[in-house]
Amino acid sequence: MGNYLGIDVGSITTKMVVIDGKNEILADTYIRNNGRPLEAIQQGLEIISSRLSRGSYIGGVATTGSARHLAAYLVGADVVKNEITAHSIAVIDQFPEARTIFEIGGQDSKVILLRAGVVVDFAMNTVCAAGTGSFLDQQAARLGISIEEFGTLSLMAKHPVRVAGRCTVFAETDMIHKQQVGHSIEDIVGGLCNSLVKNYLNNVCRGKELLPPVVFQGGVAANQGIRKAFEEELETGLIIPEHFRLMGAVGAAKLVKRAGPIRTQFKGFELSQKPCSTRGFECSECGNQCEVIELLIDQRVEACWGDLCEKYRKSSGPGVGKP
Amino acid sequence: MKVTFPHLGTMHIFCKTIAETSGIPFVVPPETSRKTLTLGVQHSNECLCLPFKIILGNFIEALQRGADTIVMVGSGPPCRLGLYDLVQKVILEDMGLHYRWLTIPPRLTWRAIWKNYEETKELKKELTWKNILLFPYGLRMGWKKMMACESLEKLAMKVRPREVKRGETQKRLKKALAWVDEARSLRTLAEALQRGTLSLQETEQDVSRAPFKVAIVGELYTVMDPHINRGVEQKLGELGAEVTRSSWFSTHILRSLRKNKAGQASERMRFFEASKAYLGYDVGAECNLSVGEAILRSREGFDGVVHLMPFACMPETTASGVLTRVSKDRDIPILTLVLDEQEIEGRVQTLLEAFVEMLQWKRKAASVFPKP
Secondary structure, eight states, rough: OOOEEEEEEEEEEEEEEEOOOOOOEEEEEEETTTTTTTHHHHHHHHHHHHHHTTOOOOEEEESSSHHHHHHEEEEEOOOOOHHHHHHHHHHHOOTTTTEEEEEOOOOOOEEEETTTTEEEEEEEEOOTTTTTTHHHHHHHHHTTOHHHHHHHHHTSSSSHHHHHHOOOHHHHHHHHHHHHHOOOOHHHHHHHHHHHHHHHHHHTTTTTOOOEEEEESSSGGGGGHHHHHHHHHHTTOEOOOTTTTTTHHHHHHHHHHHHOOOOOOOOOOGGGGEEEEEEEEOSSSSSTTTEEEEETTTTTTEEOOOOTTOHHHTOOOOTOOOO | OOOOOOTTTTHHHHHHHHHHTTTOOOOOOOOOOOOHHHHHHSSSSSSSOHHHHHHHHHHHHHHTTTTTTEEEEOSSSSSGGHHHHHHHHHHHHHTOOOOEEEEOOOSSOHHHHHHHHHHHHHHHHHSSSSHHHHHHHHHHHHHHHHHHHHHHHHHHHHHHGSSTTTHHHHHHHHHHHHHHHHHOOHHHHHHHHHHHHHHTTTTOOTTTOOEEEEEEEOOHHHHOHHHTTTTTHHHHHHHHEEEOOOOOOHHHHHHHOOOTSSSHHHHHHHHHHHHTOSSSOSSSTTHHHHHHHHHHHHHHHOOOEEEETTTOOOHHHHHHHHHHHHHHHHHEEEEEEEOSOOHHHHHHHHHHHHHHHHHHHHHHHHHHOOOO
């Protein structure tokens, strides 16, 4: 029986998980993209292969997250699934009784409603990324504290200040004002956590019936200040899964396990040693002005996409195209 | 004189035909592209909505290609878009572009005609008798072409979820629309329509599939133009949903002509009536219709509704709030997509995929535990 690799390439971080036939996690990794998803995936593969015992066979690979297609082209995926489904699958298997999932990541915040183990409604921020992990990151950097300290600091707030939560640009103006009139850092950070939670509940969850048990996952779930603010606002406890950061990747791995590919498309862990890059150009053949992207592995064009007419896709050889 | 008009789904075919048939020179703006959007964004106030920016971009590109007369439909308050013709006029003038503006009134009343009198007086000097005599024929030809386009698009919506090779329907539809566009007489038009219909029907289909029935509602420009909505209609279709929408160019023309006896217009009246369960008065633009249509579609047994709106659109923001309630009360999944200038095609795809998957789960659950 093989093992299954789930890859979740989000906007800020890349998560990878290998599960065995009994859904046990054999190896995992969580790394920052630093704006270079290709490198992050290669790095992730290297770490995973070093953590796996020798001779472990990968029976299938699934990718998810906002760069799931890019990741699929690169590693050769058997299943490509959107992150909403991947997150739901991971939760339903682990907490069958859950009725609400909060997932806050780097650029995304989602809410998924489950009833009797089935997704019945969901919402995700679309044009605006206010109130997500990247803003917390940015503010931590501005205040000169690490993101890990951020949560503990906010727990120390005695009188959290009120911070405008509609837009992060407004929130920042508000925070700077509060800092200049002399509020303590703990109170400001505590206020920010409260305002992010209120913003999330009013915007993403607007009008939705949030019933307990609530599962909270995604990178931001590490932040104790946000957890506390949620618990106070909803007057209920939260379930934080053990692998809250990796849930998307776990869901993906479970999905490919279920699909049970006969022969995997996986290109192997050696990929991490090969030079990989992308190059883009604007095609000027017609009015569409497509931005075409080519993926190069070992100086060879392995895949090509972005062309509406599929002209480049065809010319770059067989087996190339949408996964 | 060279007339131009904005892109809106296949509306340019209609406008182009009228001009072409009556012998009036015209410029079709280049297909909406990133450049169009960049131009529109650059020259408009940040807080305006996406349709405004794209239409403005269309005009700028057309004027740069030698057009000198713009034809634009105005619809009036309370939607900001209704007053956009006035704002766009000011912007284009500030840019130093020279042109004449012709507003087609939303309702053909004497007052509106009087308002356009000055504009048309100027135009009349340049129009020849031949142009004026041929105009009614051009109008008829344009109308027929538009109906042909809409019937092809409607057929494509049915074929798409059943296609075996993904993307095949879209390719055939594009070709069929080009044939209609090229037709020069009523006879060739009828042939083009027949050929296009046949070509779409011949798409290899898997008839065993039972596609989901999904209705697209929302702000009309966003619903009708694939460049503005990032091809939501096509994406949903290819994910396996049979899409329906009630917003078509002909619907809006018929409404402006107050032709209430026709099926289309009365459908809109039914939507409006249905919205009264939640809305006490007319919020404006398409708000009440979006709400009403979602209610009626849930009664008609549709599996889901996708609600489209531009970021910061007042009437549709109101509608989206009401729709959350409708979704809960009537147990019909409703997905609201907010669109703006960012490249959110990937995000739209993610949300639509998850939406269709949710419908699959719902159907599966219903078959395991059938409702009494």
